[in-house]
Amino acid sequence: MIPVRGYTGRKVAVLGLGRSGLATARALQAGGALPLVWDDSPESRARAEAEGFAPFDLTRNAAFDDVAALIVSPGIPHLYPAPNAVIARALELGVPVDNDIGLFFRSFATRDWDGFDQMPRVICVTGSNGKSTTTALIRHIVAEAGRPVHMAGNIGRGVLDLPPAEDGTVVVLELSSYQTELARALTPDVAVFTNLSPDHLDRHGGMGGYFAAKRRLFTQGGPDRCVIGVDEVEGRFLANQMSVAPEDDRVIRISAAARLEGPGWSVFARKGFLSEWRKGRQIASIDLREMPGLPGAHNHQNACAAYAATRTLGLSPRLIEGALASFAGLPHRSxxxxxxxxxxxxxxxxxxxxxxxxxxxxxxxxxxxxxxxxxxxxxxxxxxxxxxxxxxxxxxxxxxxxxxxxxxxxxxxxxxxxxxxxxxxxxxxxxxxxxxxxxxxxxxxxxxxxxxxxxxxxxxxxxxxxxxx
CATH class of the missing domain: 3.90.190.20 (Mur ligase, C-terminal domain)
Incomplete structure (x- = not known):
């Protein structure tokens, strides 16, 4: 568990008591906060009570008296098509609204890290398609390299359920647009954008709002490295915004549709072969065609994203190639x-x-x-x-x-x-x-x-x- 810091002795409301909501309540309590939990579902409230949390009706008058923040689960609308009534009341009263992702980034780093030989790293993956496979593939590659690694967020466990970092820990988070849009802190070491296609448009007020929600992962906290799919105009725009020069290798452009040009750092797949280029020279090439866990161009795009992200950790092309070959794939995804x-x-x-x-x-x-x-x-x-x-x-x-x-x-x-x-x-x-x-x-x-x-x-x-x- 990651104890939430910054709310010792303060009341913090938690709306939504699914997997992430209950994990949030536990982490707030572990950090010394006083969680006030609520869910419209009687079944969810019963699960919270079974864990020792007394439900607190956030819909009643004066529910937000002395409340420091409202933490919201990702499935609850907070803006479009209309805010949930509890969130609307918090907005009226000026109570800060956040989610578990924001709390994680506020609380993950501790003074214990001063004694580590290798700093923990956080890699976040967002996009429309391929997020889960890319996240799982990064986790698999890092595990094959022998480093401690955990996967959470929109896949696996809630982020605040993760154990505290060890020396050299890598945390890989899959983040949906719901999560990136609301988090008040977003400071990954490496941010990955796979692609963009229309989805969840009612929740974001259209395609522009949807892209803006994804874009926050890059612009909110300034990651050390960006891995950006450039097969759509939004990705090309984002990569351009995050670069200060054509040769800026803090941005790695990836593609499964075209050979990428320019003096920067790029990873692309064509005709089943992954290629890494840097400063106008090819660094590595990997044959993806017979890898059973990665069939098709869309999975080759996922492979490019995972390859690029793990190269930023200093892993070698040959090690990554072996891990790609042994990846079994995720259930229900090719x-x-x-x-x-x-x-x-x-x-x-x-x-x-x-x-x-x-x-x-x-x-x-x-x-x-x-x-x-x-x-x-x-x-x-x-x-x-x-x-x-x-x-x-x-x-x-x-x-x-x-x-x-x-x-x-x-x-x-x-x-x-x-x-x-x-x-x-x-x-x-x-x-x-x-x-x-x-x-x-x-x-x-x-x-x-x-x-x-x-x-x-x-x-x-x-x-x-x-x-x-």
Whole structure:
């Protein structure tokens, strides 16, 4: 646990008692603060009571008397489309609103660090797609190098649940736009921006607000190194803002779409090869094509980001190459879950929007595509340019018929359920095919979350493959 500093003897309100909220309450208490906890959900309040925290109704009059700050969980709207009523009241009264990420950066460094031989480092990863894989990949590389490393934030555990730093500890945080937008302190040693595509626009008042939330990770605290994906104009703009000269190697530009030029530091992937260039010279090259945990151009972008971030720690290209090769991938993200008779089965249940589905559809040469669920605005019309490798689509869930109308000439079948889709795709698959779950839709029509959807797909594949032996 990271005890929160700066609030000894002060009341601090905590709104939202999920994983991060409860961790925040514990860390505040450990630091000598008096946490006042609240959640609209009776079940969440009961969990807090079981840990010894008496719920304090933050909606009542005078709830903020003598309160030093309000700490908010990331799922609670604080600005758009409208602030939560408790947050709105705090804003009216001038009570500072923060989150656990801000508290972490205020509290992580301690005087104990004066005795360390190697200073702890914090690497933060944000962006629209690939954050989780990039974060996990950085953690894997650092672990392979033998350094103490922890992963937290939007993946794994709450940041304040982390243990205090040891000599040489590396902390890798995945941060969503909700987290970067609200944190009052953001001071990573290395900040990573993977890419940007439309998402959460209602929470940020449009694309400009969404980008501004991500950008705060770089402009708020001034990281020592920036790793920035420049395949979109926003990334190119951000890299330009963070550089003071073309040769400024505090900024590492990364790309999975183009060969990067210029005298600065860059890492890019083309035709399956990762290249590192610095001061106009190539430093290293890595063949990514046969690395099973990193299929497709989108994962090659993740590899570039992780490679660049870990190079800033002084790790060698050869060590990083070995770690990339041994990375098994994350569940539900281009995860190979089975293979038989030349047919691969890949679980990309996390592909809940068309942008992430497009990346998955470009990763394999011939695809039996399982798609559908609770479709988002616009459906899958924008995927038309990316359907060239699809031999046939097997459509499930609420939007199956809508998706069928948008597939034009692509062969397809309405299967309704995952069971039927897996059975039909497996029956028709030929050697060299990939049966790919990349739904391009939310899961809530049939599953509580994308994880449960991916687990069902994986279980069906396992049962089917077991029946062949």
């Amino acid at each position: 995860q190979l879950v089975g293979e038989a008779e030349g047919v691969r089965f890949v679980n990309d249940s996390k592909a809940t929007n068309v942008d992430s589905a497009a990346k998955a559809l470009q990763a394999f040469p011939r695809i039996r595509w399982i798609a559908g669920g609770m479709g988002k605005e616009g459906g899958i019309v924008s995927l038309q340019p990316h359907l060239g490798a699809v031999a046939k689509a097997y459509l499930i869930g609420h939007s199956a018929r809508e998706f069928a109308l948008q597939l034009a000439g692509t062969p397809h079948e309405i299967c309704e359920t995952m069971d039927q889709a897996v059975a039909r795709a497996a029956e028709e698959a030929e050697p060299g095919d990939t049966v790919l779950l990349a739904p391009a839709a939310a899961s809530f029509d049939q599953y509580p979350d994308f994880e449960k959807r991916g687990e069902h797909f994986t279980a069906l594949v396992a049962a089917r493959l077991a029946g062949r032996h």
